[in-house]
Amino acid sequence: MHQASATTDLLFVFMLAAFLGFQLIKRVSPLLHSPLMSLTNAIAAVVVVGAITITGEAGATPLAKTLGFIAVTAATINAVSGFLITDRMLKMFRKKGD
Amino acid sequence: MDIEFIVQGTYLVASALFILALLWMSSPKTSRRGVRAGEIGMLLAVAGTLLRHDVVSYDLILIAMLLGSAVGVPMAYLMPMTAIPQRTAISHAFGALAVGLIGAAEYYKLAPILAPGSFVLWALMFEMLLGFLTCTASVIAFAKLQEIMPTRPIMFTGQRAVNVLIFAAALVSAGMLIFVPASSQLFPVFIGLSLLFGVLLVIPIGGADMPTVIALLNSYAGLAASAMGFALDNKLLIIVGALDGTSGFILAMIMCKAMNRSFSNVLFGGFGQLATGPAGQAEERPVHSMTAEEAAPILELAGSVVIIPGYGMAVAQAQHRVAELYEHLEEKGVDVKFAIHPVAGRMPWHMNVLLAEADVPYDKLVELEDINPEMPQTDVALVIGANDTVNPAARDDPTSAIAGMPIIEADRARTVMVVKRSMSAGFAGIDNPIYFNENTQMLFGDAKKMAEQLVKDLQEL
Numbered sequence: 001m002h003q004a005s006a007t008t009d010l011l012f013v014f015m016l017a018a019f020l021g022f023q024l025i026k027r028v029s030p031l032l033h034s035p036l037m038s039l040t041n042a043i044a045a046v047v048v049v050g051a052i053t054i055t056g057e058a059g060a061t062p063l064a065k066t067l068g069f070i071a072v073t074a075a076t077i078n079a080v081s082g083f084l085i086t087d088r089m090l091k092m093f094r095k096k097g098d
Numbered sequence: 099m100d101i102e103f104i105v106q107g108t109y110l111v112a113s114a115l116f117i118l119a120l121l122w123m124s125s126p127k128t129s130r131r132g133v134r135a136g137e138i139g140m141l142l143a144v145a146g147t148l149l150r151h152d153v154v155s156y157d158l159i160l161i162a163m164l165l166g167s168a169v170g171v172p173m174a175y176l177m178p179m180t181a182i183p184q185r186t187a188i189s190h191a192f193g194a195l196a197v198g199l200i201g202a203a204e205y206y207k208l209a210p211i212l213a214p215g216s217f218v219l220w221a222l223m224f225e226m227l228l229g230f231l232t233c234t235a236s237v238i239a240f241a242k243l244q245e246i247m248p249t250r251p252i253m254f255t256g257q258r259a260v261n262v263l264i265f266a267a268a269l270v271s272a273g274m275l276i277f278v279p280a281s282s283q284l285f286p287v288f289i290g291l292s293l294l295f296g297v298l299l300v301i302p303i304g305g306a307d308m309p310t311v312i313a314l315l316n317s318y319a320g321l322a323a324s325a326m327g328f329a330l331d332n333k334l335l336i337i338v339g340a341l342d343g344t345s346g347f348i349l350a351m352i353m354c355k356a357m358n359r360s361f362s363n364v365l366f367g368g369f370g371q372l373a374t375g376p377a378g379q380a381e382e383r384p385v386h387s388m389t390a391e392e393a394a395p396i397l398e399l400a401g402s403v404v405i406i407p408g409y410g411m412a413v414a415q416a417q418h419r420v421a422e423l424y425e426h427l428e429e430k431g432v433d434v435k436f437a438i439h440p441v442a443g444r445m446p447w448h449m450n451v452l453l454a455e456a457d458v459p460y461d462k463l464v465e466l467e468d469i470n471p472e473m474p475q476t477d478v479a480l481v482i483g484a485n486d487t488v489n490p491a492a493r494d495d496p497t498s499a500i501a502g503m504p505i506i507e508a509d510r511a512r513t514v515m516v517v518k519r520s521m522s523a524g525f526a527g528i529d530n531p532i533y534f535n536e537n538t539q540m541l542f543g544d545a546k547k548m549a550e551q552l553v554k555d556l557q558e559l
Binding site: 006007010013014017018020021022024025026027028029030031032033034035036037038039040041042043044045046047048049050051052053054055056057058060061063064065067068069070071072073074075076077078079080081082083084085086087088089090091092093094095096 | 112116117119120121123124125126129130132133136137139140143144146147148150152153154155156158159161162163165166167169170171173174175177179182185186189190192193195196197199200202203204206207217312313316319320323324326327328330331332333334335336337338339340341342343344345346348349352440445446447448450451454455457459460461462463465
């Protein structure tokens with residue numbers, strides 16, 4: 001599938017993103033760690049892009065369509081409820097007098 | 099212009115938006131902007147994918163998205179805030195299931211054409227192993243949090259050996275599938291073993307360790323998404339997975355530190371079942387107790403009160419009554435703060451969410467390290483539904499099962515009031531010497547009713 005260089009490219013991307021992740025998460029106020037978990041969970045629903053490809057590509061077998069259909073549904077539930085509930089949580093955090 | 103170029107462009111912008119989403123989570127002021135950024139990123143990623151050449155049929159995709167939204171929207175609005183840990187657990191299960199199933203579909207498609215030992219096969223196996231084990235592990239975590247299943251650890255003899263064997267068998271079958279194309283009938287076995295290992299991973303973990311477990315599953319779900327990115331040659335998935343993976347990992351580390359325990363201890367400890375230490379001797383010691391009517395004037399005359407909430411407050415759904423109590427005390431000129439222990443509750447910093455829901459301003463929610471220096475000058479420490487997180491044995495008794503765990507030093511306050519239903523031990527099953535101290539008064543009763551009663555008695559003063 002991949003050339004050796006393409007594979008190492010992906011590893012570089014992963015390495016950089018992981019370091020970035022450490023730096024970003026360290027800055028998140030502990031106050032918001034619960035909503036953070038809910039937000040990262042919603043963002044992880046981006047796996048829906050893989051599910052869409054599996055379900056919609058030309059020549060998808062009935063099995064692939066079935067698995068893809070379940071995956072798109074599950075990921076959409078996560079994306080939709082995850083973002084909405086994170087916002088619901090964050091809306092509640094207010095300072096005195098706000 | 100080439101469509102693939104546009105697709106990659108949307109993925110690039112989506113990646114940047116997801117990074118900004120996490121950056122904006124650094125402060126409550128910008129955090130809601132972060133959610134917007136995440137939403138737009140998600141829409142872009144989906145739109146870009148629908149544009150791809152290889153995506154030709156849309157009917158099933160649209161039905162699945164409508165179905166997912168029809169479930170997701172009510173779920174988000176009807177979910178009570180006390181159920182956030184369960185919701186988080188079940189959504190990890192959904193996410194991981196999606197990852198596992200996509201992996202399976204890719205495997206069926208690619209296995210006949212890939213060379214044995216190819217990188218994509220490695221990535222697919224890793225993706226499915228993590229995806230399927232995270233799925234069942236999250237379902238068990240959900241069942242424990244929802245109390246469909248007993249929250250105490252489920253242990254059996256030889257458990258560790260069984261776990262290691264199952265995991266090894268899963269790895270061996272994955273290895274066979276990678277290197278020996280003819281062994282594809284092993285594929286269902288591999289999935290079965292991954293699912294089973296997820297169950298075995300979480301059943302020995304007690305309710306009080308759920309914050310760590312949830313954070314860890316969050317991390318696994320992220321890493322599984324990254325693995326999928328490697329398999330599909332999709333950098334967006336790799337980036338998002340790496341961000342989520344590190345986020346869950348950092349939270350799990352913080353949780354472990356807040357309990358002074360190691361990862362392996364949480365995963366294999368079966369904590370919450372064994373009551374160690376000198377059992378029996380404490381039973382007969384006398385405690386002081388008072389009624390709400392007697393406690394109210396003490397609270398009113400106090401200069402400073404620190405309220406220490408725990409999981410008991412969540413169970414009793416008492417957060418709104420506690421917030422009322424806070425408001426009444428503030429009106430009477432008492433300086434009130436809340437001391438938040440990271441592991442109090444069932445997910446990291448669970449108490450912050452509950453109290454924010456009850457309209458307690460977030461500048462009143464004080465971290466463990468910041469509140470402890472203030473405790474000796476505090477007139478009243480009011481412990482509501484917390485137990486192990488205020489147990490002085492963690493600090494004073496090196497033989498205690500929770501020795502070394504950072505605690506909120508409620509016992510250093512001039513007066514300690516503990517709202518508790520009975521004298522039973524906490525989740526860790528460990529005696530708490532704070533109840534027997536000279537300066538401790540027990541307020542026996544349900545947290546919600548007691549807070550209500552205190553508010554009523556304060557009004558009558």
